[in-house]
Amino acid sequence: MRVALLGAGHIGQTIARLLNDSGDYQVTVVDKSEAALAKLGAGITTLCTDTGDPRQLLAALRGHDAVINALPYHLAILAATQAREVDCHYFDLTEDVAATRAIKQLADGASSAFMPQCGLAPGFVGIVAHHLTQQFETLHDVKMRVGALPAFPTNALKYNLTWSVDGLINEYCHPCEAIRDGRCLEMLPLEGLEHFSLDGVEYEAFNTSGGLGTLCETLQGRVRSLDYKSVRYPGHRDLMKMLLEELQLKDEQDTLKTLLRKAVPSTMQDVVLVFVTVSGLRGGHLVQEVFARKIFADRREDAPLSAIQITTAAGVCAVVDLFREGALPQAGFIRQEQVALPDFLSNRFGRAYQQSRHVESIA
Missing domain, CATH: 3.40.50.720 (NAD(P)-binding Rossmann-like Domain)
Known part of the structure; x- marks a missing residue:
């Protein structure tokens, strides 16, 4: 091809x-x-x-x-x-x-x-969520949480630049799609703050734009609630809210991007966290299914790759490969949730997610 x-x-x-x-x-x-x-x-x-x-x-x-x-x-x-x-x-x-x-x-x-939307989030996380929803007779709640985080946070933001600054600010500033009580609606970015822990590490999550892809349209009428939130270390959301809203840098995005590029170091030592929970009825019983995984940077001296490079590149390469093999529609609009998770994870590129470490404990 x-x-x-x-x-x-x-x-x-x-x-x-x-x-x-x-x-x-x-x-x-x-x-x-x-x-x-x-x-x-x-x-x-x-x-x-x-x-x-x-x-x-x-x-x-x-x-x-x-x-x-x-x-x-x-x-x-x-x-x-x-x-x-x-x-x-x-x-x-x-x-x-x-x-x-x-x-x-x-x-x-x-x-x-x-x-479109063939990366990590939107992209792989939507494939995971849709796969889990197929295991229920009646869907209740779908929660999708994804973070691309520095492995060693050292600044007040507890954040390093791991991907596009343009994309980062875009997801912090635009309305966020969601489903509440069966209805599609828009939520404010940076709202909906929650806290959780994985493997003994504390995280926060809050609304950001774009991560759901087309799932709202796909699951409307089938699910009670559906939302996507970005994961960060505790305290990050409050500082970004201060910069964007109190200092009004939401209206001066070029200035904010310049400040971040100048003051916040980039890092290749990152970790990507994917955490999806789906609850509903199966066999008449209320059940929850969880997909939780961490993908770490590849620190080989000859060809180091950050975790966000690995996961994003693997996402788009896997779906292109599946398309080339005829496993996806060959014309028109294709949604991420049309990709079967087993096909993705068994693909030569998608195996980057399969080889990642499963999270053992969730609190």
Whole structure:
């Protein structure tokens, strides 16, 4: 399969190497930064072009079977539009709700496939949640909790930059979809604070935007409550709420992003936490099923990978691989929950989640 991979950042580079090393994909990495493309090294085809220019992007996509979009979320609609123009299958990592809705409209009647939100959350967590819901006759509550956290928090925010600052601020500032009492509604970001512990470590979780993907639409009328929250170490939410609301940096997002990039160090030493609970009736009894897992960074000296690189790249590579094998619809809009969890975990790329450590104790 000939794949145009848009974006040569940390995630894009990981995707490129995984697909290229598999031997089943001809990958061309497209980015506007020569420096970023140079980091890919020999053996991977690259193209330096302005990915924000519609005509240049269209030319870059021609001749490919599929496009994987690993660009910032605000370019998702442009990339999907140009993919439809050249009849190219489209996959991305966006968590942006508005972009996903627009891509769903683009997919209507298309002869090619459109599958956004193929990362960790939205993405893998939705596959897990939907799989668990199939085990119940009557659904009550679905709770999805995901965190990409520093393994060694040292600052007041108890946070290090592990992925896109643009994506981080986006999920902190936009309304959050949820289901309450069987009705779809929007919740405020940073609200709904709760605390829990795994393996003796204390965490907090609060509403953030985008993590549910299309599950609200899929489960509406079947579930009593459904929500998604980001996991952080205790105290993080209050400080972000102060920055965004009290200092009004929600209205000065470029300023906030500059401050975070300047003052908050990035780290490759991170851990990804996935914690999903589903409750309901089975055989007339109230039952709860839990999926809890931690994925750690790969600290090999020759090719270190952060946990967020591993999980995000594995997510999109696995669904593209399943699509190539014919395990997913070949046209129109594809939801993450159409992926069978056993198929995902047995896939050569999805095994990155299977090989992670199961959490033994939950409180």
